[in-house]
Amino acid sequence: MIRRSFFVLASVIVLLSFTLLSACGDKDSEPDTIKYVKDRQALKEASKNATYIQRTLYLSDANGLLIPQVTGLPESGAPESQVLNYLVKGGPVTELLPNGFQTVLPAETEVVNVDMDKRGNLTVDFSREFLETRPEDQERAVQSVVWTLTEFNTVKSVSISVDGKVLDEWPDTRRSIGRGLTRQDGINTTFGDVSDVAASGSLTVFYLTTYKNKTYEVPVTVRAITGNDRVSDLVSALVDEPADSPFISTFNPDTRLIDKPMIKDGVVSLHFNDAVYEDKAAKTISERALRCLVRTLTSQKGINKVEIKAGDSDKVMLESGKTLTGPVSESMVSASGL
Structure with a gap:
């Protein structure tokens, strides 16, 4: 700003x-x-x-x-x-x-x-x-x-x-x-827990890191065993940060995708389980998690926005009380956005 x-x-x-x-x-x-x-x-x-x-x-x-x-x-x-x-x-x-x-x-x-x-x-x-x-x-x-x-x-x-x-x-x-x-x-490359580097792929995701009680987002290129779906691989890397590193995942460790991600007209649709909620009782999602997710996925070719569904709910509410009414772009999750 x-x-x-x-x-x-x-x-x-x-x-x-x-x-x-x-x-x-x-x-x-x-x-x-x-x-x-x-x-x-x-x-x-x-x-x-x-x-x-x-x-x-x-x-x-x-x-x-x-x-x-x-x-x-x-x-x-x-x-x-x-x-x-x-x-x-x-x-x-x-x-x-x-x-x-x-x-x-x-x-x-x-x-x-x-x-x-x-x-x-x-x-x-x-x-x-x-x-x-x-x-x-x-x-x-x-x-x-x-x-x-x-x-x-x-x-x-x-x-x-x-x-x-x-x-x-x-x-x-x-x-x-x-x-x-x-x-x-890559950027800020770390090999994490991968023992066989040759059999792994590079994924760049956003984690949190801290300095003198200040917390901010950092892009990190991690080595991970990858599958056939890059979006799913990126989400998995977002959830499971490298062990013994200064990086912190913004997601609960049990967070998983229920369905395979779908990309249409530049919008990727994701369906998470209930573990994505920061507050399960209130059914709210962390703004930090949303920012890291959107910034990670919109850096991929062909993805401009991210649409989220959690559990059996069609509405996604953030901790701030705001409700997501549609797909989210990177500009929407900037400091002046959500």
Whole structure:
């Protein structure tokens, strides 16, 4: 969500109001040391004509997990380059980061060029400072770039180059990077309880995680034994979080699908057993569970909305008292939605 009052005075360069997409916990307090300009009236006048666009940046939390954060950025003719600049340490976003969060690209890294081909592959050419990424941050840096850029519908895949040469691997560690990277390559990857990795598949779902009593949603790519129905596999992964991990499922452990999921006209229909209720007496479902479910499934190709039925009831009520009257989209479960 974008607040256009107080923080519009916080920086000449950018108006930012960070909020965790999940809205699962209280908002992190903003930094105490924000630099203010003296000419407040001039800044107010300039802001009247400014247009801000919501963008999602994938930033690292204190536990090293990449978390999607929504921020308002000034409208730009080169939005892909713009969001990448906001991933650089010491960049324009630094003083307004939520507590415990940080950007992932080395300081002074520059976006030299971005080039989109006809297939939707975006090649990003960074300056050599990009190669200064610490070995322990290399995978995280690539994932942050890929997931931030693929928030744009036009970007289907991402390749990374330095000084005009495609970077297939990190020169210091020889760790592979690859070309044409997509979200299918994963984020915050964990192998969980799977012993036979070769026989398992990758599933990206949303769990909860905590930091200093703050709870928020995190996308996680888990390895799991998969079947013939991907939606059912995703629901199973949502219910059963990896053991001995910092991730928390939003569903009761006995939650199961009664019927096979059906997809029609971009809407997936799910029929759960009564265990999906957070409060079985009141027959209400957790907003957190709904958000994680919808955000997980709408990331799949061909799914735009999620329709839910629980037990023998045709109506689904949330803990807040609201009743779902139809299919739910991702925009409906944002902080400003349900």
